[in-house]
Amino acid sequence: MNxxxxxxxxxxxxxxxxxxGADVADDNRPLAVTNPATGEVTKHVAMAAKATVxxxxxxxxxxxxxxxxxxxxxxxxxxxxxxxxxxxHADEIVAALTDEHGKVLDDAMGEFFRGVEVVDYACxxxxxxKGEHCKNVSLNVDSWSEFQPLGxxxxxxxxxxxxxxxxxxxxxxxxxxxTFVLKPSEKDPSAPMLVAxxxxxxxxxxxxxxxxxxxxxxxxxxxxxPRVQAISFVGSTPxxxxxxxxxxxxxxxxxxxxGAKNHAVxxxxxxxxxxxxALMGAAxxxxxxxxMAISVAVCVGxxxxxxxxxxxxxxxxxxxxxxxxxxxxxxxxxVTRAHYEKVRGYVDLGLDEGxxxxxxxxxxxxxxxxxxxxxxxxxxxxxxxxxxxxxEEIFGPxxxxxxxxxxxxxxxxxxKHEYGNGTCIFTRDGEAARYFADNIQVGMVGINVPLxxxxxxxxxxxxxxxxxxxxxxxxxxxxxxxxxxKTITQRWPTGGVREKAxxxxxxNR
Numbered sequence: 001m002n003x004x005x006x007x008x009x010x011x012x013x014x015x016x017x018x019x020x021g022a023d024v025a026d027d028n029r030p031l032a033v034t035n036p037a038t039g040e041v042t043k044h045v046a047m048a049a050k051a052t053v054x055x056x057x058x059x060x061x062x063x064x065x066x067x068x069x070x071x072x073x074x075x076x077x078x079x080x081x082x083x084x085x086x087x088x089h090a091d092e093i094v095a096a097l098t099d100e101h102g103k104v105l106d107d108a109m110g111e112f113f114r115g116v117e118v119v120d121y122a123c124x125x126x127x128x129x130k131g132e133h134c135k136n137v138s139l140n141v142d143s144w145s146e147f148q149p150l151g152x153x154x155x156x157x158x159x160x161x162x163x164x165x166x167x168x169x170x171x172x173x174x175x176x177x178x179t180f181v182l183k184p185s186e187k188d189p190s191a192p193m194l195v196a197x198x199x200x201x202x203x204x205x206x207x208x209x210x211x212x213x214x215x216x217x218x219x220x221x222x223x224x225x226p227r228v229q230a231i232s233f234v235g236s237t238p239x240x241x242x243x244x245x246x247x248x249x250x251x252x253x254x255x256x257x258x259g260a261k262n263h264a265v266x267x268x269x270x271x272x273x274x275x276x277x278a279l280m281g282a283a284x285x286x287x288x289x290x291x292m293a294i295s296v297a298v299c300v301g302x303x304x305x306x307x308x309x310x311x312x313x314x315x316x317x318x319x320x321x322x323x324x325x326x327x328x329x330x331x332x333x334x335v336t337r338a339h340y341e342k343v344r345g346y347v348d349l350g351l352d353e354g355x356x357x358x359x360x361x362x363x364x365x366x367x368x369x370x371x372x373x374x375x376x377x378x379x380x381x382x383x384x385x386x387x388x389x390x391x392e393e394i395f396g397p398x399x400x401x402x403x404x405x406x407x408x409x410x411x412x413x414x415x416k417h418e419y420g421n422g423t424c425i426f427t428r429d430g431e432a433a434r435y436f437a438d439n440i441q442v443g444m445v446g447i448n449v450p451l452x453x454x455x456x457x458x459x460x461x462x463x464x465x466x467x468x469x470x471x472x473x474x475x476x477x478x479x480x481x482x483x484x485x486k487t488i489t490q491r492w493p494t495g496g497v498r499e500k501a502x503x504x505x506x507x508n509r
Contacts, residue, residue, distance in 0.1 A: 015045040015189045017052060017213055018196040020059035021206030026052045031186055031215075036102035036333040037323040039371035045189045048214035053181075053221040056210040060152040060179035061227045063207030068149045068177040072126040075175050079123045082171075082202035086116050089198060093191050097163055098324040100188035102332040102373070103286045105324060108163075111286075115167030117456040118474050125175035128479050138508050141491045147483035149177030150229040150253070154222045156243065157192075158235045159185035159335050160289040160395075166192055168460065169232045172478035174208060178229075182211045183222060187335055189213050223247050230481065232473065233257065234291070236393070237419070237465050244468035255469035255481055257461060259393040260421030263296040263402075264450060265410045265436070268304045270426035274448075276311040278426070282450035283399040284319065284331050284377050288343075292422045292444070292451050295394060296383075298402045298410040305403045309358055309381050312399070316359045316377050322366050333366075333373040334396060340373040343396030347378050350389040350400075355380040361397065385413060393419070407432055415441040421462030424450050443467065 015033070016025030028049035032041045048056075067075075086093070090112055097108040131146035155169035162185055170180045184192040196211045212218055222228050223246045230253035233243045237258035247254035264282065266275050282294035299305035324332035334340045344362055351357055361376020375397060383390050383400040390400055404410040414423055424446030425436045433447045443462035446452030454460050454475065461472030471477040493499060 013043050015043060015193060015213060017046065017048055017056065018193060018209075018211040019052070019056045020063075020210065021200055023193075024052070024055075028052070028217075033100060033187070033189065034336065035099055036335050037325075037366075037369055037372045037374075039337065039373065042099065043190075045186050045213045047186065048212040048218045050217055050221050053183075053212050053214065053218050054225065056181045056212045057152060057222070057225050057227050059207040059210055060181050063205060064149075064151050064179045067174075067179055067205060067208050070177070072129050072175070072177075075177070076123050076125050078203045079119060079125070079171065079175055082199050082204070083116060083119045083123065085198040085202055086112075086119065086195070089194070093163055093194050095325070096190040096194060097188065098332070100190055101159065101162060101289075101335055102324050103289075104329050104332050105327075107286050108324070111161050111164045114453070115161075115164035118167050119171045121456040121474070122171040122175040125172075128476075129176065129483070137489070138491075138506070140494060141489060143487065143489040145485055145487045147176070147479065148486050149483055151178060152181065152227050153178045153230040153232070153482060154181045154183065154228050155232045156183045156219055156222070156235070157185060157233075159187040160286065160291070161234075162188040163191045163195065165234050166195070168234070168474045169478075170209060172474060173232075173482045174204070176479060176482040178482055179208045180210065181222065181228070182209070183214055183218050184211065186213055186215060219243075220246075223252070224250055226250070228252060230254065231256075232481070234473070240468050253481065255461075255471055255473065256467070257291070257473060258466050258468065259419055260291045260293075260462065260466055261296060261391070261393055261417055261419045262292060262294050262422045262424075263298050263410075263414045263417070264294045264423070265404075265407065265414075265425040265427075266297060266299045266304055266308055267407065267425065267427040267429065267432060268301050269428045270304075271428065272304070272307050272311065275426040276308060276315060278448075278450040279308075279312065279399065280315050280319070284316075284397045287331055287334055287375070288397040289335060289395055290451075292453055293395075294424070294450055295398065296390065296400050296402055298404050298413060300404050300407055300410055302403060305381070305401060309379070309401055312379055313358055316379060319377055321364060321374060321376060323369055323372070331377065331397065333369075334375055335373070337373055339396070340375055343375055343394055343398065346389055346392075346394045346396070347375075347398060350380050350383070350387065350398075353387040353389065355384075355387060355389060355400070356382045385416075391417075407436070411436065411440055418465045419462065420464035421466035422446070422452055424448070424452060443472075
């Protein structure tokens with residue numbers, strides 16, 4: 001075994017792995033973890049070697065037979081205890097999110113409890129796993145279907161929601177009787193490790209849930225190991241394509257959620273003040289590092305665009321940017337120096353492409369945090385569909401305003417875009433809203449709701465190049481993804497009479 005107890009190398013400074021119910025670490029390429037508000041290295045995270053990932057898979061594989069045979073009600077009881085522990089330790093987990101990701105505390109708390117909602121949904125697994133039964137489908141023949149777990153399944157999750165997105169995956173996978181290996185983002189690893197310890201404390205048997213920190217070496221090990229039956233992924237579209245192609249080639253079930261370029265259509269009859277308030281939160285909340293962030297506002301008519309831009313400009317002057325742990329701040333830093341440079345580069349590119357930079361956040365300096373990765377809110381007007389700042393996912397606090405002449409033209413822009421994750425429309429017209437919802441080629445739609453993230457009892461997913469695979473995340477689709485349907489047909493001959501062989505296909509004629 002390549003792993004050894006984490007405390008031997010300083011558990012306070014190195015985040016290791018959680019395998020078979022214990023903290024472990026290895027010597028493979030420790031990576032610095034920074035506080036994005038200060039730029040300081042606060043800890044290191046061990047990058048799992050192939051052998052360490054294989055240890056986690058082996059632990060999950062060994063735990064599967066007993067766990068799959070654990071009654072769903074007993075699994076649900078553990079989920080209930082887990083949910084209670086999560087709520088009791090919310091402040092600790094949220095502080096870790098802010099420390100390593102940078103998002104403000106209120107936003108981190110919102111993320112955390114949206115994840116807990118999925119745990120709550122998983123508590124009802126006994127109802128969700130009920131099959132179907134038909135008596136006497138033919139003479140003395142009964143038929144029924146049931147949902148059986150897959151085995152070892154894995155999740156690969158992004159930096160922007162280090163608590164919520166893993167909880168989109170493992171609670172339902174485990175409640176359905178599978179065992180799980182999580183590979184979280186190496187940029188903010190502490191929250192997933194804290195959650196793993198709480199799950200063990202809730203009574204989860206060792207090996208059922210494992211966490212390995214790592215990079216491509218860890219990912220490829222999960223994709224190639226035949227013991228892993230399914231992979232869930234959330235991240236960028238290029239990586240989602242790679243995960244989907246590699247995983248399916250190796251015979252695995254895969255759901256890979258990719259990138260987004262979410263449009264908000266603002267109609268002339270909209271409540272502009274409320275639309276602007278919604279755009280502020282949807283575009284600049286979490287510093288724009290959301291797959292559901294609104295990054296394009298399509299304003300129908302020049303008068304609408306002028307009013308929206310003017311009011312956004314005024315609102316942005318009062319946006320409070322600073323360290324996420326400080327009360328009252330509304331936007332924190334970007335997650336890393338490299339990501340800061342990438343997003344800033346897109347702002348430079350937008351100017352080169354001819355867009356009008358109405359609000360320029362590139363020169364923002366936060367007093368006392370001069371080395372932090374702070375980029376102020378940026379607002380572009382008169383963006384056109386041929387510009388890269390329109391076509392590509394920026395994943396930062398940059399909102400592009402595009403002008404359209406009609407609702408039909410606005411919808412055509414959205415439908416032509418390669419991504420189809422989320423969208424919304426602001427209007428007072430019910431007919432316009434209904435037409436938009438019925439016809440737009442996007443997976444998640446809001447009507448006067450800027451971030452239409454489905455609640456836990458529905459499923460999350462986009463269309464087009466925002467999703468690779470057939471099933472969405474969490475909700476009812478998660479039961480379908482993490483189980484196989486088996487149909488059983490049985491007949492018990494009666495009367496002790498030997499029956500003649502039947503050579504025609506059976507029917508009820």
